[in-house]
Amino acid sequence: MTAATLSVSRNSQMRAEAIAGYAFAMPALFLILILLILPIIVVFMISLTDYQLGALTWSWVGLANYAEMMADKAFLRSLANTFIYVAIVVPGSVGFALIIAILVQERTKSKAIYQTIFFLPVTTTLIAMSVVWHFLLNPSLGPVTSLARALGFGDFDVFGDPDLVLVGLAVIGIWQLVGFNMILFLAGLTAIPRDLYDAADIDGADGVWDRFARVTWPMLGPTTLFVVVTSTITAFRVFDTVAVITRGNPMGRSDVLLFTLYKVGFQDFNIGPASAMTIAFLVFVLVVALAQAFLIDRRTHY
C-alpha cells in the first residue's frame, strides 16, 4: 500500500557503490585508453599513411604499406622462419614437458629437485643465457662443438649454418619453455583422480602404455590444449635469442617476425610498413586467442 513511499531511485548504498566503482576503475581505464586502445587505433591509422618519424605532413596511401609488406621478400622470409621455429618449438617443448612431468610425478624424494632444475631456465634472463649458449655452440671454442669433434661428428657451426640456425634457436627455445610447460602438466596430472588409475588397474589396463593411453592422455586433454596454445604464442614472439645470437644471419635464415619488425620500425624507421606488420602481428595473435576461446568452449562438451 505504501509502495510509493520510496522514490524508487537506487538507495544510497548502491549510489555510493557506483561512485566508488567509477573512482577505482577510472585510473586504470585511463591507462587502458592511452596505453592500449589509442595506440592500436593510431598504429592502424599510420599503416594507411605515408607518415615518417618527425614529419609534419603525411597523406593517406590506402593499403600501399600492406602491399609493400606483402611484396617484401624479407618480411615473407621472416614469417616463414617464424612458422618453422614455432613448428619445432611447440611439439618439442610440449612433448618433452609431458614426458618429464609424467616421470617427475611418480618420483617421491627427488621430485622437488627435478622440478627446481627444469624450472630454472624459466626464471633466468634469457639474454644472458643466450650469450652462454652462443659460446657453448661456438664453432671453434665451444665445448659442445669440441666434444662433438672429439666424438667424430666433424665440425659444425650451428648458428652459421643456414640449415641449422633455426634448429639451434629452437633448441634454446625448448630449453627455456620446457620447465614452464612441465609445471602446467604437473598441475593437470595432480588433478587426475587416483581412483581412475585403480579402476583402470582392475579393468586390466595396467601397463605403462595402457595407463597413459586410457587415463592420463584423455584426462590431460584440456591441459594439453592450453599448453599448446600458450607455447605457440610464446614461440611466435621469439626475439631475444635472435637479437643476441644471430641478428637474422646467416643470409636472413634466422630473421623472425618480431626481429624484422624491430629492424624495419626502430632501426630503419620505416614507419608505414612497420605499422602494417604490427597490424599483421596483432591479427595473428587475435586469431590464436579466438581459436583458444573457441576450443576451450568446445572442450567443455566432453
Place this chain on the structure above:
Amino acid sequence: MAPVPKSRPRRRTDRLVASLTAHFFLILGAAFILLPFVWMLLTSIRPASEVFTAGFNPIPSAFAGVENYSEALTKSPLLRFMANGVFVCLGILAVQLLFAIPAGYALAKLSFRAQPLIFALVLFGLTVPVQVTALPIYIALARLNLLDTYFAIMVPFFLSVFGIFLFRQFFKSFPQEIIHAARLDGFTETEIILRIIVPSAMPAIAAFAVFSITSHWNDLYWPLIVTTSPDHATPPLGMMIFRDQETGSNYGALMAGAAIITAPLIIAFLIAQRHFVRGITMTGVK
C-alpha cells in the same frame, strides 16, 4: 615406508627397473637444462688463456674467478645496469599495483554501469602483446622528447591488464559477507581496500610481484627500442652492451657478467621457489 597394497602386486625388481629408467631419462634432461649454467660458472672462473685452448675440458686448471669477476664489474657498468633494473622493476610494480588493485576490486565487488565494458577491455588487453603498441608509444615518447629516460622504459607497463584481471579473479572469491560486515561497521570503500582487501590479498600480490619483476627484469624488446645510452640500460640491455665490448676477447669475464646478471633472480628463485612457480605460471591459470 609401509608397503602400500597395490591392485596388482608388482615385483620389486620391476619397480626398480622402472624407477632407474625414469631417473636415467630425467638425469639426461636435467643435464641438458643445467649445461649452460654449469658451463657459465666454470668458464667464469677459468683463466683466459685456457678458454681458447680448452676444447672439452670441464675443470679449470687454475682459479681465475677473482680476475674474471672484477673485470666484468669494472670494464662495464654492470652494477649500474643492475641498479637500473631494480629501479625500473620496482617502479613498474608500484604503479601497476596502485592502478590494478582498485580496478580489480571495482570489477570484482562493486556494481556500476560501465563495469562489463571495462572488463571486456581488460580481457581484450590480455591478448595484445607489448610489441603491438610499441610503435605508437615510441612515436609519442619521441614527440615528447622523453626517449632514453627511466619514464620511457617504464611507461608502457604502468598498465598491467593481467594484474587487473588477476586481482579481479582473486577478489571475486573473497567472501561478500566480510565486505558487507565492513560496510555495516562503517568502512568507506577505500578503507575496505586498504584495511581488508590488501592484507588478505598478500599471496596474490606476492605472486603478481614475482611475475611482474621477472618479466621486466628479463625484458629486452622495449628497453632496446627506447634506450640509447648505457645510463638507463637494464640488465639484458647491459648484457648486450657488455657482450659487444668483449666479443672474442675474454669469455671468462663475459661469463662472469652473465652470472652476475642472472644471479639475483636465480637466488631469489631458489629461496622462494613456490612463490616463483606460482607467480610465473599464473599466466597459465587464466
Place this chain on the structure above:
Amino acid sequence: MADLTLSGISKTFGPTRVLNDVSLSVRDGEFLTLVGASGCGKSTILRVIAGLEPQDSGTVQIGGRAVDHLRPKQRNVAMVFQSYALYPHMSVHENMAMPLVMSRMSLAERLPLLGRVMPRRREVMKGINAEVDTVARQLQIDALLGRKPAQLSGGQRQRVALGRAMVRHPDVFLMDEPLSNLDAKLRVHMRTELTELHRRLGVTFIYVTHDQVEAMTMSDRVALMDEGRIVQLGTPADLYHNPSDLRVARFIGSPQVNIVSGTTQTKGIAVSDTVLPMQVGLPAGQVVSVGLRPESLSLDIVPGRARLTAKLAHVENLGAEVFLHFILPDSGDPLVLRATLDAFEAHRGRLDQAVALSVDTSRALVFDTAGHRVDSTGRMAAQRPMVQA
C-alpha cells in the same frame, strides 16, 4: 532499541521476484524469526533492512524513522553472518573493536601511521578497548582476544561475531543463519545462549533460519516465508497448532504433519475407511487435505473418536518415545504416530495386524485444494491480519 516496520517491500533479481510486497512490523525488544526454505527471500529481507541491498519499492522504518536513504553504517543495525564474516587478518580484539573505531574516530585518526600521532586517538582507543573487554568477558572470549579468526573453533568464531555486533549497541540485531555452520551439539547449546543473550540485552532481534526447530524454540514470533511472501506470522504455538496454510503445516513440526486426502460429506470428512466428524463449511463432495499431527493419533481406543484402520510398516524407536509408521490400506498414504514407549509396549502384541487408530479431530487441520485452511479455527487464522500496526 527500536521497533521496526517494513511496508510493501518488493525486490527482483533479474527475472525472479525475490520479495513480493512484504509488510511486517516487529515490536521493540522482540525476537522475531524469519523461517523458510532456501530461496524464499528471508536473507534478502535482512539485507534490505541493513541497507546492503536496495529494495525496488517499499519502506523500512527503524524506531519510527524511515531509513531507506541511509547507508548501512548509519542505520545502527548489527548483523551476524552465516560465515561470521570476521576480518581474517585481524585479531579477535581488532575485529570486535572495528565498529567502534569506525564510528568514533575521524578519518585522519584511522590512518595507519599518521593516525597514531593524532592527539585524541589514544583516549578514544582506551575507551574502545575497555568496552571490547567488557563484551568479551560477557561472552567468555576474553582469553582469545589476541588470536586470529583462523585459530578459533566454529563456536568461538560465532561468539566473536556476536561480540562485534554487541559492542556497537545497535537498535536491531540481524542474524543470518548464525548457527548453521556449527555442529549439532553446539547448535543446541547456542540456541539457549542466544535466547539468554536476547533476554539480557532486551534489543530487537531479527533472526533468519531454515531450521524450524530454531524458529520454534527461540522466537517470540515467527514469520514463515515462501516465494518472497510472508505466509503466516504468529507465535510458535500459533504456527504449529493453527497454520493458515498447508505449506505452514508441512514446514513446522517434526516429524512432519500427516496429510491424508479426504472428501467432504454432510456429516463430516470421509478419510480412508472412516468419516471424521468435522464441519468445514464446504459443500459435500469436495476433495480436501486433512492434516493430522503425529500426536493427534493414538493407539488407545478413545470413546467417541473416529477410528482409522492402518497397518504398521516400521518403527523408529527414540528411547523415551516411539514413532510408528503406518500405511493406510486403501490409499497407501503413510501415517506417522507419536507414542510413548509404554503405550507402544502395551499394544505391541496386536501390531502385526491392521489396527484401529483413534483420531483427535479437534486438532485436525483441513485444507482445500489450494492449500488454504478451511475448518472453522483455520478460517480465523487465515483472516488474521498479517501486519500488526
